[in-house]
Amino acid sequence: MTVLFKDVLVYHPDGITGPVDVLVSGQRIASIGSVTARPADQVVEGRSHHLLVPGLVNAHFHSPANHLKGSLPSMPLEMFMLYESPDDESLRPSPREAYLRTMLAATEMLRNGTTSVQDDAFLMPSPEPDIIDAVMLAYRDCGIRATVALDQPELAETDKLPFLEGRRDPALHRPAPMGAKDLLERYDYLFSKWHGAAAGRLNAAVSISAPQRVSPEYFAALDELSRTHQVPLYAHMLETKVQRVLSSEQARFAGRSLVRYSADLGLLNERTNVIHAVWVDDLDLDLIAEAGAVVVHNPVSNLRLGSGIMPFRAARRRGIPIALGVDEAICNDRADMWDVVRMAGLIHNITGPDDEWPSAGEVLESLWSGGAAAMLRSQDLGRVQVGALADLALLDLHSPAFTPLNDVFGQLVYCESGSSVVLTMVDGAVVARDGRLTAVDEDALLDEARELFSAKAAERDAARRGADRLLPVYAEVVRRSAAVDVGLDRWARRR
Ligand SMILES: [Zn+2]
Incomplete structure (x- = not known):
């Protein structure tokens, strides 16, 4: 299967490039540049305001x-x-x-x-x-x-x-x-x-x-x-x-x-x-x-x-x-x-x-x-690059987090909450689109999970009450350890 991302911006550690086209063939990114869509390609329109980042x-x-x-x-x-x-x-x-x-x-x-x-x-x-x-x-x-x-x-x-x-x-x-x-x-x-x-x-x-x-x-x-x-x-x-x-x-x-x-x-x-x-x-x-x-x-x-x-x-x-x-x-x-x-x-x-x-x-x-x-996968994960595995997220920059687009790195780190993600691809397959998974009935999943885990809540609470007995012992371990001078401090405490 081939998926063509048309007119997308592409994340690179040095900045963003594009708009360009990104062709995914099978599990991997096959080409980045100007690509003409073929009839068999599934085309995702980037309209010059969608950003493709590594998953x-x-x-x-x-x-x-x-x-x-x-x-x-x-x-x-x-x-x-x-x-x-x-x-x-x-x-x-x-x-x-x-x-x-x-x-x-x-x-x-x-x-x-x-x-x-x-x-x-x-x-x-x-x-x-x-x-x-x-x-x-x-x-x-x-x-x-x-x-x-x-x-x-x-x-x-x-x-x-x-x-x-x-x-x-x-x-x-x-x-x-x-x-x-x-x-x-x-x-x-x-x-x-x-x-x-x-x-x-x-x-x-x-x-x-x-x-x-x-x-x-x-x-x-x-x-x-x-x-x-x-x-x-x-x-x-x-x-x-x-x-x-x-x-x-x-x-x-x-x-x-x-x-x-x-x-x-x-x-x-x-x-x-x-x-x-x-x-x-x-x-x-x-x-x-x-x-x-x-x-x-x-x-x-x-x-x-x-x-x-x-x-x-x-x-x-x-x-x-x-x-x-x-x-x-x-x-x-x-x-x-x-x-x-x-x-x-x-x-x-x-x-x-x-x-x-x-x-x-x-x-x-x-x-x-x-x-x-x-993951010991530096050679083919974590980058949008020809030959890399097609694990990708597409972000719509026509969104509150990226408007106006001041600095894409700063906005990815400090502004984005995931709400701009419109498509997720793993191994060349589109697995989520517009906030919904493509292969999972999420409503049915949530309904079943709610029912099943509610039914188990009493057992969970009973097990936790059983753990209460040991809490003072563990609290003592933490208290005594906190008092030891280990020559360094990783808490941001007030003095
Ligand atoms: Zn852990």
Whole structure:
């Protein structure tokens, strides 16, 4: 199939060009210039006021919380996680539930021009094949490009957090619901059935969740899997101050940060997505730069959970690629990359003098080049270029956000909310047009999701009440960690 974008402006990191014609043939951009429409071409008229940009990349996401948006008050990550995904048997999803919740955010993303998502899917209590299938089928059906990993902890709570020694509560000592051997079998299933599916649009990745949540052996096995398949390894690192403090509180880290610990294991490399990197120090950033790893910045989530502000400028100065992510619908609470872009463009302005502040161009580079780098797809994603995959969003500049057109970079970062997006294309196929998905009955989806998740609300609330018991313990972990001097600060506090 061929699609011809006629008389469109085209985004380029150096500015916009056009109006020109952009021909998409199959999955890729075939030509950019003056193209005469052939009868078989599906023509999209740009009328010289539509801008073609690369599809947005959501480089970090957890789909299993898609149905929980807005349901928790803001609280520190360690307390939040008690309620986010209790490994409670009563909350085990049905395949239909997993399908619907995946679809909820996928539709939101596609409507707004997000064409790629890296889903670090925690499938609690355990990632069973029918649930893996349900997630992947949702991504297959809606048309988004998805790379999915199984974000499953392997160790007990006492291993993951400081200041829990001496606590007797069995819940803190219970092993994770599934051990390394079974998890690796689930990865076999994920890779054999879904890696490269839908003509390469669906892929597998691997996830350790975080270095403190797994054994070095499981970490190494996943890194080996990522090397074999050349796929990203997702690792939350130094998201919170508690995680910084952990290094001096647990013998296995011997005073080393989680980044340094990973590097010392030989497990920090160009395939690693270092997610968050808020409480990193200079040595951590040097190690990340040396390894060629990518940092995934999630500014809205970091604000919602009060995690702190990632040192954007210090990372940029070292040439570290930075990608952007939503994180998840329960701590964002939107699957909206425009909102993340705007926040990335603003939040660093309160961290110091203006040499710390990102330019609009740097934010867009993070969104597109950084996102492609995180996916290990720099060669064919994140750009509107002949030969690149046709993952595109078409924005109507005849809209409040772009009228008058003063500075397209500034307006993309600070003005656009997704409401100017009139068409989204993934892999050469039009998947959303005029705010509606082409392959999904969104009304039926919303009706079914509303009914199904309302019916589960009582179980969710009961599981959360069960978690209340442990809240004082976790609050104490956060309070004690906050009081430790770690030699750096990532909170913008008043003095
Ligand atoms: Zn995350």
